[in-house]
Amino acid sequence: MQESKAKVFLRNPFCRALVVSKRPMMREGLQFMMKERAEKSSLILCENYLDIRPEILLQIDVVVIELDSTLQEIFEACDFFNQLQNQHRQVEWVFTLPVNLVNIAIERLLTAKTALLSLHEPMSRIIEHVFNSGGQTERISRLLLQEKAVNTSDITVTNANLTFSERRVLRLLSKGWQLTQIATLLEKSYKTISAQKSSAMRRLMLKTDAEMYAWMISVHGMQELNLPPYHQGI
Amino acid sequence: MENIISTNSLPGKIMVVVPCVLTAAGIVHRLKSMPKIHKLVSNIKRIDEAYGEVLKATDSLVILNISESSTQLAEEIKFINWCRTVQPGAAIVAYTRNHKLSVLNYISALGARVIISQYESSSTFTDLILKSFSSRSMLSSPMIKNILDTRISGELTVCEVQVIGQLFLGHNVSQVAQSLGRDIRTVSAHKRHAMEKLGLQCEKDLHVLGCALLGK
Numbered sequence: 091m092q093e094s095k096a097k098v099f100l101r102n103p104f105c106r107a108l109v110v111s112k113r114p115m116m117r118e119g120l121q122f123m124m125k126e127r128a129e130k131s132s133l134i135l136c137e138n139y140l141d142i143r144p145e146i147l148l149q150i151d152v153v154v155i156e157l158d159s160t161l162q163e164i165f166e167a168c169d170f171f172n173q174l175q176n177q178h179r180q181v182e183w184v185f186t187l188p189v190n191l192v193n194i195a196i197e198r199l200l201t202a203k204t205a206l207l208s209l210h211e212p213m214s215r216i217i218e219h220v221f222n223s224g225g226q227t228e229r230i231s232r233l234l235l236q237e238k239a240v241n242t243s244d245i246t247v248t249n250a251n252l253t254f255s256e257r258r259v260l261r262l263l264s265k266g267w268q269l270t271q272i273a274t275l276l277e278k279s280y281k282t283i284s285a286q287k288s289s290a291m292r293r294l295m296l297k298t299d300a301e302m303y304a305w306m307i308s309v310h311g312m313q314e315l316n317l318p319p320y321h322q323g324i
Numbered sequence: 325m326e327n328i329i330s331t332n333s334l335p336g337k338i339m340v341v342v343p344c345v346l347t348a349a350g351i352v353h354r355l356k357s358m359p360k361i362h363k364l365v366s367n368i369k370r371i372d373e374a375y376g377e378v379l380k381a382t383d384s385l386v387i388l389n390i391s392e393s394s395t396q397l398a399e400e401i402k403f404i405n406w407c408r409t410v411q412p413g414a415a416i417v418a419y420t421r422n423h424k425l426s427v428l429n430y431i432s433a434l435g436a437r438v439i440i441s442q443y444e445s446s447s448t449f450t451d452l453i454l455k456s457f458s459s460r461s462m463l464s465s466p467m468i469k470n471i472l473d474t475r476i477s478g479e480l481t482v483c484e485v486q487v488i489g490q491l492f493l494g495h496n497v498s499q500v501a502q503s504l505g506r507d508i509r510t511v512s513a514h515k516r517h518a519m520e521k522l523g524l525q526c527e528k529d530l531h532v533l534g535c536a537l538l539g540k
Contacts (some may be wrong), residue, residue, distance in 0.1 A: 115354070188392065216345065218345065266525060267526075268527070300531050303533075307535055
């Protein structure tokens, strides 16, 4: 880390910060980093965002938050942050977040005093955001947008036109049933079910079983089969 | 916990391969504050640089970040697999954010020395790292133990990894048998055993795990 120790201009070396992260090592890392750069700075460590109290926020310049809720919880969290953002307008907010939350964060959290950073942001960028509060900094980090672009680029939408029984077979397969079990359940021959599966795969231009299962857990596949989005985890 | 670390059980090098700079800084700071170890620690930001470093030292300890997003997970799994074949002397500490059962199962079956959750407190972390120097068996932090619970019926063998690696790529059992030059029954048995060890119930579980590991 020799190169990152080079002196950078710190606009606010007396910065008072608050960090919220569920990961202790991340909190300690920030604490250590701030102490090393500016001895006069201070940092409060929090594990859960619900621990942020208004009276604490009055004494704080920058809040660094690591977003890592599931999709179900994120909206609640956003509402909570919005409220605080409205009440404490002097505070700078820095969020670090994974790619899957980018859209929600841009929509819900972005204000003139907010910055969104990627989890893999280089040290220099983090320092800039913590110590240069009020200065000209990027609102949404370029790295984060790059990651997002990589993630969304390979979606190809093919129009499926599956028949009812093909869809039914695929849906059962996606629940972990075997072809023979499906045949027994639907009181059809194994060959019928197998034919329906292979014609569905032909329509979807899938060559192997592995591709088929990959399609099933993709966003497009789940829409096509009408599967609930959150229960597909491994 | 033993406070005295005997010098002969120390690894030659401790590499921290964690892309999140703050977390990496936290770990490095923690480890450097311990006597005897502080000289061994090096921070490697990117996983591609880790390959060369592992080759240089035979008995290194790699603290590897296991992430949630599937593209990175694939890279990390690839690295563990590579270490297993090219540098068996290197021990892997999986420092994971990912708490999915099958992924953890797979990592433990690949023979990681320690699995630690990133949500674990820093004292638990250092304790486990210290213990790992002397212990030969797999260790895991309390949170991970909770998830993995009773299972662990053993490490995957090289053949099993080879077979399910090919299955993940979308080959079927007979194709795998042909490409490895084995009987289909042998391959099928490898597959069955691997699935048992990983706690996978059906074909679908296997492929979903495959997707998670290959980053689809």
